[in-house]
Amino acid sequence: xxxxxxxxxxxxxxxxxxxxxxxxxxxxxxxxxxxxxxxxxxxxxxxxxxxxxxxxxxxxxxxxxxxxxxxxxxxxxxxxxxxxxxxxxxxxxxxxxxxxxxxxxxxxxxxxxxxxxxxxxxxxxxxxxxxxxxxxxxxxxxxxxxxxxxxxxxxxxxxxxxxxxxxxxxxxxxxxxxxxxxxxxxxxxxxxxxxxxxxxxxxxxxxxxxxxxxxxxxxxxxxxxxxxxxxxxxxxxxxxxxxxxxxxxxx
Ligand code: OAD
Numbered sequence: 001x002x003x004x005x006x007x008x009x010x011x012x013x014x015x016x017x018x019x020x021x022x023x024x025x026x027x028x029x030x031x032x033x034x035x036x037x038x039x040x041x042x043x044x045x046x047x048x049x050x051x052x053x054x055x056x057x058x059x060x061x062x063x064x065x066x067x068x069x070x071x072x073x074x075x076x077x078x079x080x081x082x083x084x085x086x087x088x089x090x091x092x093x094x095x096x097x098x099x100x101x102x103x104x105x106x107x108x109x110x111x112x113x114x115x116x117x118x119x120x121x122x123x124x125x126x127x128x129x130x131x132x133x134x135x136x137x138x139x140x141x142x143x144x145x146x147x148x149x150x151x152x153x154x155x156x157x158x159x160x161x162x163x164x165x166x167x168x169x170x171x172x173x174x175x176x177x178x179x180x181x182x183x184x185x186x187x188x189x190x191x192x193x194x195x196x197x198x199x200x201x202x203x204x205x206x207x208x209x210x211x212x213x214x215x216x217x218x219x220x221x222x223x224x225x226x227x228x229x230x231x232x233x234x235x236x237x238x239x240x241x242x243x244x245x246x247x248x249x250x251x
Contacts, residue, residue, distance in 0.1 A: 002236075003226070003228070003232070003233055003236050003237070005236070005237065005240050006224060006226075007209060007223070007224040009181065009207060009209070009224070009240075009241050010241065010243060011088075011092065011181065011241045011242055013095075014180075015092070015095060015180060015181050016095045016178055016179045016180055016181070017088065017092060017095060017096045017097070017179060017181045017182075017183065018097050018098075018099065018175050018176060018179040018181070018182050018183070018201070018206075019085060019088075019096075019097070019098045019099070019182075019183045019184075019185060020098075020099045020100070020101075020182070020183070020184045020185070020187065020194060020197055020198070021085075021098060021099075021100045021101065021102060021107070021184075021185045021186055021187065022100075022101045022102065022184075022185070022186045022187025022188065022194070023101070023102060023186060023187070024185065024186020024187060024188075024212060024213060024230060025079075025081050025082065025102070025106075025185050025186035025230050025231075026076065026079070026082075026102055026104050026106055026186070027186065027213075027229075028079040028080075028081065028229060028230070028231035029076040029077060029078060029079045029082070029104075029106060030072075030075075030076050031072060031073065031076050031104055031106075033186075034188075035188050035190070036213075040069075044065060046162060048061060048062075049061065049062050049065040049066075050159075050161045050162055051161050051162050051163055052161055052163060052164065053163075054161075055156060055161070059145055059154060059156070060144045060145050062156075062157070063144065063145060063146065063157070064144075066122065066157040066159065067141055069103075069104075069122055070122045070123065070136055070141075070157075073103075073104040073105060073106070073122050073123070074123075076104065076106065077106075077109075078106045078107075078109050078110035079106075079231045080231045080232075080234065080235050081185065081186075081230035081231045081233075081234040081235075082106050082107055082109075082110035082112075083110050083111075083235075084234040084235045084237075084238040085098060085107065085110065085112060085234070085238075086107075086110040086111035086112050087238060087242075088238055088241075088242070089111070089112050089113065089114055090111070091242055094114060096114060097114045097115075097116070097175050097179075098112055098114060098115045098116065099116045099118055099168075099172055099175065099194070099197070100115060100116070100117055100118065100119075101118060101119045101187060101191070101194050102117070102119070103117065103119055103120050103121055103122045103159050104122060105117075105121060105122065105123055116167070116168040116171060116172060116175075117167065117168075118160070118166040118167050118168055118169070118172065118194065119159060119160045119166060119167075120157070120158045120159035120160045120167065121158055121159070122136070122157065122159065123135060123136045123137070124136060124157075124158035125139060125146070125155045125156060125157050125158050126155065126156065126158050127148035127150070127151060127153040127154070127155055127156075128153050128154050128155070128156055129148065129151050129152075129153025129154070130148060130150060130151040130153055132148055132150050132151070133158065134148075134149075134155065136157075139155065166193065166194070169193065172197070176197055176200050176201050176204060176206075177204050179201060179204075179206050180205065180206050180207065181206055181207050181208075181209070182197070182198060182201035182202070182206045182207070182208045182209070183208075183209045183210075183211070184197075184198050184208070184209070184210045184211070184212075184216075184222070185210075185211045185212070185230050185234070186211070186212060186213075186230050187212070187216060188212075188216050188217060189216030189217040189218035189219070190216075190217050195217065195218055196218075198210070198218055198221045198222065199218065199221045202221050202223075207223045207224075208221055208222045208223045208224075209222060209223065209224045209225070209226070210222040210224070210225040210226070211225075211226045211228075211230050211233055211234060211237070212225075212226075212227065212230075213227070213228065213229060214227065215227065
């Protein structure tokens with residue numbers, strides 16, 4: 001696919017790249033986003049399935065929701081956008097880091113190692129009583145409410161709910177301070193703190209690039225913006241960014 005590339009970014013050994021991703025990057029893998037038409041929040045109330053209070057009220061309902069999402073994520077495969085980011089990490093090593101709001105594990109399955117899953121992981125759960133952590137693969141998901149094999153406490157999915165503090169915020173803050181190129185892919189820019197990262201990166205002097213099906217809420221903070229599907233845009237963009245250039249645009 002040929003796309004119109006409007007940025008002058010060339011990534012070199014001086015470039016420290018941080019990417020923030022959201023549900024949109026996994027849409028072409030067949031996973032539903034949250035806020036698009038027929039998104040997950042169209043059919044479920046956030047208060048019911050994505051808050052600690054909802055879990056206290058009806059843990060079985062919450063488990064049904066996450067069991068289904070876990071099963072969809074297992075069946076999904078990374079798409080060309082995930083693989084393009086894996087290629088970037090292969091070329092840039094530790095100068096390339098991903099912060100993701102996604103819990104589907106597709107960045108890791110595409111081959112990325114430098115991934116901070118700030119909203120947790122669908123393939124893990126932990127005990128509310130003793131804190132023991134389990135791979136979902138070893139938990140008996142046939143029961144409506146899984147319990148801890150060690151202390152019989154109630155297990156909960158290892159995802160961050162509204163009202164809880166996302167993971168890795170201390171590391172993320174440092175990554176944002178140190179990066180000079182910040183790329184945001186497939187996120188509506190409405191959920192904080194992630195929605196504020198692009199502004200922080202910009203004020204720290206980084207160039208910022210957005211790639212999204214439509215303009216996100218925080219679009220004014222992007223130096224360059226590409227409108228369209230990330231699986232179609234990203235492979236060409238990554239090839240363009242990684243072509244070595246003597247012009248140091250991101251320093
Ligand atoms: P949203 O559903 O809010 O936004 C997804 C964004 O991706 C939208 O702006 C779409 O236009 C865009 N999009 C859809 N398909 C795309 C494609 N093929 N290529 C590029 N962009 C595409 O999802 P998030 O922003 O990730 O939190 O949501 C953020 C957080 O809100 C989630 O992590 C979740 C949710 O409530 C928790 O559950 C705590």
